[in-house]
Amino acid sequence: MIGHIFAETLPYNTPKELAVETFQTKEDHNFLEGFREKKIPLLIRKTLGTEHHFIVAWLRENTAELNDYQLTIKIMQRGVRVTEAQFGWLKKEVDICAEILGLNEVPHVFIVGDTSMTADVVNFHDPMILLSSDLIEKSNRIALRFAIGQQMGHILCDHVFFKLLFSGGFDSIQIILGKWVRSLIESFISKISNLILVDWTLAREISADRAGLIACQDLQVARQAMINFKLAIDVNKVKINAEDYLKQAKIVQAKRNVVHQKLPDAARKSIERWERSNQLASDQPFMFLRFHALAEFAESERYQALWKE
Numbered sequence: 001m002i003g004h005i006f007a008e009t010l011p012y013n014t015p016k017e018l019a020v021e022t023f024q025t026k027e028d029h030n031f032l033e034g035f036r037e038k039k040i041p042l043l044i045r046k047t048l049g050t051e052h053h054f055i056v057a058w059l060r061e062n063t064a065e066l067n068d069y070q071l072t073i074k075i076m077q078r079g080v081r082v083t084e085a086q087f088g089w090l091k092k093e094v095d096i097c098a099e100i101l102g103l104n105e106v107p108h109v110f111i112v113g114d115t116s117m118t119a120d121v122v123n124f125h126d127p128m129i130l131l132s133s134d135l136i137e138k139s140n141r142i143a144l145r146f147a148i149g150q151q152m153g154h155i156l157c158d159h160v161f162f163k164l165l166f167s168g169g170f171d172s173i174q175i176i177l178g179k180w181v182r183s184l185i186e187s188f189i190s191k192i193s194n195l196i197l198v199d200w201t202l203a204r205e206i207s208a209d210r211a212g213l214i215a216c217q218d219l220q221v222a223r224q225a226m227i228n229f230k231l232a233i234d235v236n237k238v239k240i241n242a243e244d245y246l247k248q249a250k251i252v253q254a255k256r257n258v259v260h261q262k263l264p265d266a267a268r269k270s271i272e273r274w275e276r277s278n279q280l281a282s283d284q285p286f287m288f289l290r291f292h293a294l295a296e297f298a299e300s301e302r303y304q305a306l307w308k309e
Contacts, residue, residue, distance in 0.1 A: 010141055012217060015306040018102045022302055023210035024157050027203035032162060060161065064125035071122045079110035079130065087111065093141055097148045097215045107155060111136055117229040119147040121154050124161035138234040143225040146216040153211025159204050165189065166197055202286045206293045219298040223291060230287065246291060
């Protein structure tokens with residue numbers, strides 16, 4: 001472990017070695033690997049005139065450049081790029097997070113006008129991290145490291161491509177390859193159950209949360225940041241008590257138990273499907289589950305080993 005390094009008053013440690021597998025959940029990894037192995041049916045491959053056997057490799061080759069170009073234009077219209085000359089202090093935090101998490105190339109970061117505390121990453125070929133102006137205004141540096149680390153975790157785990165794929169965001173498919181091919185891809189994707197996507201969404205967010213924790217290196221800050229971001233409350237003014245927040249989950253669980261006791265099996269299964277599908281529509285899904293998962297990771301030997309001599 002390299003000794004303490006200082007970014008003004010905020011120290012941090014850099015792990016000697018940090019593999020993606022350290023923070024990526026097995027469920028996340030297995031889902032993505034399984035999808036990368038999905039083959040294009042032979043008849044369709046001949047129709048498309050491609051030598052690619054796998055759908056993911058084919059989509060990357062045929063859509064990456066145009067997709068990135070389209071999104072880059074939109075981002076340039078919305079935001080301001082973080083550089084040493086403008087928002088230099090934030091550029092330093094981005095560089096620190098990249099060093100901690102072992103990114104070979106530091107992604108471009110843009111501040112976009114938004115009245116919610118959000119962070120996102122777009123472009124799977126040349127990733128760009130987007131931080132809302134509200135997030136910048138209402139966060140402190142350590143909370144920002146958590147948010148930036150989360151997005152870098154998404155990049156390292158290759159989530160950006162798959163999030164776009166499953167959200168139906170590939171307009172570039174139709175532009176390059178035509179409406180018929182786009183319909184073909186959408187039909188292919190639609191065979192994946194929403195319930196499977198719910199499981200991957202949770203696994204994906206836990207992976208990113210873990211990367212955020214490694215970047216900020218403070219579990220209490222990470223958990224408070226998650227709540228403050230969700231509620232759009234200034235991190236510097238209001239300190240949310242994480243344990244009190246978790247008690248809300250007990251209220252939900254108590255009501256759930258009452259409902260389940262009164263319903264037949266078929267109805268309970270319908271409720272469970274509704275519960276899981278409802279998470280897909282949430283901006284901050286599975287918060288209570290992610291809280292518990294992050295605490296477990298912080299106490300794990302895998303995490304603790306990162307900071308041992």
